[in-house]
Amino acid sequence: MTLSILAVDDSRTMRDMIRLALTSEGFEVFLAEDGVDGLKMLDDLTPDVIITDINMPNLDGFGFIDGVRKDLNDRTTPILVLTTESAAELKQRARNSGASGWIVKPFEQTKLVAAIRRVAA
Numbered sequence: 529m530t531l532s533i534l535a536v537d538d539s540r541t542m543r544d545m546i547r548l549a550l551t552s553e554g555f556e557v558f559l560a561e562d563g564v565d566g567l568k569m570l571d572d573l574t575p576d577v578i579i580t581d582i583n584m585p586n587l588d589g590f591g592f593i594d595g596v597r598k599d600l601n602d603r604t605t606p607i608l609v610l611t612t613e614s615a616a617e618l619k620q621r622a623r624n625s626g627a628s629g630w631i632v633k634p635f636e637q638t639k640l641v642a643a644i645r646r647v648a649a
Contacts, residue, residue, distance in 0.1 A: 530555065531577060531644065532558065532573070532577075533550055533644065534578045535559050536559075536566035536578070536581060536589070536592060542633070546610070546640075547559060550640075563591050564587045566592050567587070576606075577648050579607075579640075580592050580607060594625055596626070597626040603626075608630070612633045614632050629646075
């Protein structure tokens, strides 16, 4: 079974890196530019896992996670935070909002893939 992933990040370079890393592993990847774009995409998409950055314009990662968790259809979708941030209080805030895991950029492809497979199981 092919897993579908929605990756939300305002950096085009990071979106390209995520797409390349995950499509090479056989995942189906959808990309959004920020939290607003990501929530709109979820109207027509039911990904197996969501990856989101924290620091984004328009709607940051925390707001995006809150928006995802308010939707009954997406309440249980695993969400991985992929960000440059590493502060313990931000990790706790993400967990409290409903994030399933936290990965610090730059990411290693094998660790990202392993995390996706772990939360999707």
